Amino acid sequence: MAVRVERGRSLQVAAETVAIVIISAVVLLFLALPVFAIIERALEKTDVFDVASSARVTEALRLSFETTAISLALVIAFGTPLAYWLARTKFPGHEVLDALIDLPIVLPPAVGGLGLLMAFGRNGIVGSSLHDIGIDLAFTTAAVVMAQTFVASPFYIRAAKAGFEAIDRDLEDVAQTLGSSRAGVFLRVAVPAAMPALMAGAVMAWARALGEFGATIMFAGSFPGRTQTVPLAVYRSLETGVDVPLALSAILVVISFAVLLAFRLLMKRAAFTL
Amino acid sequence: MGLFVAMAIAVSACANDAYAPEHTDQPGSTSASRNLAGKSITVFAASSLTAAFNEIGTKFEQETGAGVTFSFGGSSDLRAQLEQGAPADVFAPADAKQMGLAKDAAVVDSDGTIFALNRLVVIVPRENRAGVITLQDLAKPDVKIALADENVPVGNYARQFLDNASADPGYGSGYKDAVLANVVTKAANVKEVAAAVQLDEVDAGVVYKTDVTPEIAQDVTTVEIPDVLNVIAIYPIALTTNGQAQAKDAAQAFISFVLSDAGQAILMSHGFLEAQ
Numbered sequence: 001m002a003v004r005v006e007r008g009r010s011l012q013v014a015a016e017t018v019a020i021v022i023i024s025a026v027v028l029l030f031l032a033l034p035v036f037a038i039i040e041r042a043l044e045k046t047d048v049f050d051v052a053s054s055a056r057v058t059e060a061l062r063l064s065f066e067t068t069a070i071s072l073a074l075v076i077a078f079g080t081p082l083a084y085w086l087a088r089t090k091f092p093g094h095e096v097l098d099a100l101i102d103l104p105i106v107l108p109p110a111v112g113g114l115g116l117l118m119a120f121g122r123n124g125i126v127g128s129s130l131h132d133i134g135i136d137l138a139f140t141t142a143a144v145v146m147a148q149t150f151v152a153s154p155f156y157i158r159a160a161k162a163g164f165e166a167i168d169r170d171l172e173d174v175a176q177t178l179g180s181s182r183a184g185v186f187l188r189v190a191v192p193a194a195m196p197a198l199m200a201g202a203v204m205a206w207a208r209a210l211g212e213f214g215a216t217i218m219f220a221g222s223f224p225g226r227t228q229t230v231p232l233a234v235y236r237s238l239e240t241g242v243d244v245p246l247a248l249s250a251i252l253v254v255i256s257f258a259v260l261l262a263f264r265l266l267m268k269r270a271a272f273t274l
Numbered sequence: 275m276g277l278f279v280a281m282a283i284a285v286s287a288c289a290n291d292a293y294a295p296e297h298t299d300q301p302g303s304t305s306a307s308r309n310l311a312g313k314s315i316t317v318f319a320a321s322s323l324t325a326a327f328n329e330i331g332t333k334f335e336q337e338t339g340a341g342v343t344f345s346f347g348g349s350s351d352l353r354a355q356l357e358q359g360a361p362a363d364v365f366a367p368a369d370a371k372q373m374g375l376a377k378d379a380a381v382v383d384s385d386g387t388i389f390a391l392n393r394l395v396v397i398v399p400r401e402n403r404a405g406v407i408t409l410q411d412l413a414k415p416d417v418k419i420a421l422a423d424e425n426v427p428v429g430n431y432a433r434q435f436l437d438n439a440s441a442d443p444g445y446g447s448g449y450k451d452a453v454l455a456n457v458v459t460k461a462a463n464v465k466e467v468a469a470a471v472q473l474d475e476v477d478a479g480v481v482y483k484t485d486v487t488p489e490i491a492q493d494v495t496t497v498e499i500p501d502v503l504n505v506i507a508i509y510p511i512a513l514t515t516n517g518q519a520q521a522k523d524a525a526q527a528f529i530s531f532v533l534s535d536a537g538q539a540i541l542m543s544h545g546f547l548e549a550q
Contacts, residue, residue, distance in 0.1 A: 121475050138475050139418065139458035221420075221459025221470075228460075236462065239350035239425050 035253055041242075042250035051247040059225045060233035060248060067141065067229060068209040071148035075156045075205050080198065083160035084186055105154045112150050113218025120146065120219075143220035144227050148209035156198075156205035163197020164190055196267060203263045207256065311339030313524040315517070316361060318345050318352040320368035320427065320509065321463040322392065322482045326544040327366070333540065334531045340524040348426040348463035356381040356514060363517035363525035366509060366532075368392070368464075368482075369427035373510045386512030389532050391547035392482045393504050394428070394435055396497040397471045397490070404477035409497060410445065412478055413452035420470040420479040423460040428467070431505040432480035438503040468494075482507060484545040509549075 042048050051057060086094065086101075104112055118124050121138045122131040130137065137143050167190060175189045176182075191198070213231040220227040222236055230248055237244040319327050324346045331342040345352065345360075349367030356362060357379045365382050366389075367373050376382045398406045404417045412419060422429030436450035458476060461467045467479040468486075472493045486496055511529050513522070531537045538548060 117473070117475065121473070123474050136418070222423075222462070223457070223459055236423060236460075239348070239354040 035257075038246065038249045038253055042246045045243060045246065047243070048247055048250070051243050052251060054244070054247075056224065056233065056237065056244055057248055057251070060228055060230045061251065063141070063144070063225065063228065064210060064230040067144045067148060068206055070145050071152060071209045072202060072206045074145070074149050075153045075209075076198075076202060079153055079157045079201075079205075080160055080191065081186070083157045084164050084190060086157075087161045087164035101157050102154050104151050109147075109151055109212065109214030109216075110218055113147060113215035116143070116146060116150060116215060116219040138219060139221040139223070139227065141220075141226055144216055144229060147215035147219050148212045151212050151215055152205040152209040155208050156201040159197050159201025159204065160194065163194035163201070166197070167193045199263070199267070203259065207260070210252070210256065310524045310527055313521045314341035314343065315363040315521050315524045315528060316343045316345065317364040317366065317528065318347070318356065318360070318362040318514075319364075319366040320349045320352075321346050321465045322368055322428065322484055322507075323366060323509070324465065325487055326390075326484070326541050326546065329540050329544075330532060330537050333536060334528055337531070338524070338527060340521075340527070342528060346463075346465075348422070350423075350425045350427070351462060353379075353381075356516070359516065361516065361518075362514050363521055364511065364528055365514050366511040367427065368507055368509055369430065370508055370510060371430065372427060373512060376512075381515055382512040383515050384512050386510030387529070387533060388508055388549040389511050389537075390509040390541045391549055392484055392507035392509065392545075393547070394431055394480055394499050394507070395483050395486060396478055396480055396499060397468065397486060397494040398478050398497060399471055399474035399476075400493050400495060401474050402477075402495060403474075406478050406497065409439065409499065409503075410449075412456065413445075413449050415456075417456045417478060418458045418476045419453065419456045420459050420461055420467045420476040421454075421457050422464055422467055422480075423462065426461070426463060427507065428464040428480070428482060429460065431507055434505045435480065435499060435503055438505070442503065486545075506547075509546075 045051065086097065117138060120127040120130070120143075122128060122136055127137060137146065171193065172185050172189050175185045180188065211231055212229070213235070216227070216229060217232055222228045222232045224233070228236065230252055234245045234248050237248070317327065317331075324344075327344055327346075331344060334340070334342055345355075345362065347355075349369065349372040352360075352362075352365070353367060353372045353376045356365060356376060365373070365376060365386075367376070370385070373382065373386050377385060396406075396409065396412065398404075404411075404414070406412060406414075406417060411417065421432050424430055424433060433450075433454075436453055439445040440447050440450040459470065461470070464481050464485055468481050468490055470476045471479040471481075472490055474493075478497075486494065511532055513525055513529070517525055532541075542548065
């Protein structure tokens with residue numbers, strides 16, 4: 001009797017294992033196949049390296065990396081103090097502020113782009129005054145950075161806020177009683193303690209900025225070398241054949257995967273040294 | 275038995291009503307169109323055809339009982355989608371080049387029939403803060419211009435117009451380069467160009483005459499391009515090769531309707547020129 005129950009249990013365990021392996025395999029295949037297909041089809045083209053070094057591809061890549069670097073720097077410079085303040089100050093209605101910050105995550109990017117146009121376009125609420133003093137933002141590289149910063153900042157601010165909330169407040173209190181200023185506590189205690197969360201948020205924000213399409217095409221337009229980032233170039237170049245979009249996509253896949261993987265390995269090491 | 279016969283007559287009477295809602299002497303509503311009811315076709319058409327084809331589609335549906343769904347976009351985008359296997363029964367791009375490329379890729383069965391012509395105009399926001407009054411003004415420094423991408427038919431036609439102007443001593447050989455240096459965005463289709471001008475986010479754009487719809491006309495001023503410099507846009511229409519086999523008769527009927535007097539009258543009312 002007892003033996004039969006044991007056997008029944010082990011059969012059930014085996015069945016569960018098989019089920020979980022099959023389900024996992026389906027999900028992994030579904031996620032990996034399109035990525036694999038891009039690499040495979042790109043390598044299939046004999047002239048993949050010629051295409052990859054063509055002006056159209058290098059121009060888009062250069063623009064994407066320059067603009068996302070600036071966007072990420074802006075997100076970190078302005079988002080870190082904001083996240084710290086939100087984590088440390090509780091006031092009535094802070095949920096409203098939190099929801100506002102998260103809004104770009106759920107809004108269709110095209111809505112964000114239209115909003116940017118209505119705010120910073122030359123007829124916009126702020127943009128019309130800027131136009132009067134000779135500054136036009138729409139259809140410039142600055143507009144690309146603004147679109148990326150708009151859609152990417154919530155990813156960083158959320159992660160940073162959670163990171164600051166998780167810090168032991170005693171550390172900050174001790175530093176303050178030892179004579180540190182509030183800025184000193186923020187820079188020398190809070191930021192180093194929350195670093196893994198800040199890094200995680202920065203990687204997510206950068207990835208979101210790199211993939212940004214809808215807000216960019218609405219607010220910045222599409223002009224090679226000036227506002228046509230990799231996602232826009234992939235879309236626009238499909239009409240002239242699949243070579244250029246494939247090469248661009250393959251390069252983007254490889255770089256993005258390398259960044260995410262390196263980040264994970266770094267985090268793992270950081271976790272051991274903590 | 276008597277009841278059964280009465281019911282059968284009633285049903286067939288209903289069916290006749292549904293299949294032939296009205297009798298007119300248009301070619302689209304010949305007896306052949308009776309069996310089109312219930313069929314549904316998809317038409318890929320150039321952005322500039324949006325208003326005219328929507329009206330033609332409504333009329334066609336009323337006359338035949340068949341359904342029409344449109345996908346409007348830049349002709350080059352639509353052609354690329356067809357090549358990737360997008361389901362469509364009819365293709366109507368805004369130039370012979372895109373139809374030729376579609377034929378080379380075997381996604382349409384012919385070079386098609388030319389059913390309409392169009393011409394270019396320059397539009398300027400009503401506010402006109404850059405002071406664009408003449409075509410020469412497009413070459414002034416700091417004028418922001420929206421053009422369609424060179425692969426989009428209207429972008430290609432616009433560059434042909436710039437070539438024509440550059441060959442004209444009145445504009446000078448540097449005209450094209452000066453205008454192109456002012457381009458701030460290369461749009462995916464002509465409606466994007468019109469919208470940028472309508473929103474007054476750019477100082478000028480090159481569009482088709484037919485894009486200056488009554489709605490757009492409220493917000494823009496038109497600068498005409500003289501005939502000697504203008505480019506005539508050609509609209510061909512053809513059956514696709516990957517369309518639904520069972521709806522081929524409906525797709526053919528749609529093309530016939532576009533070419534019929536009724537279809538042509540709608541196109542003319544939207545400002546298209548008759549294809550001779």
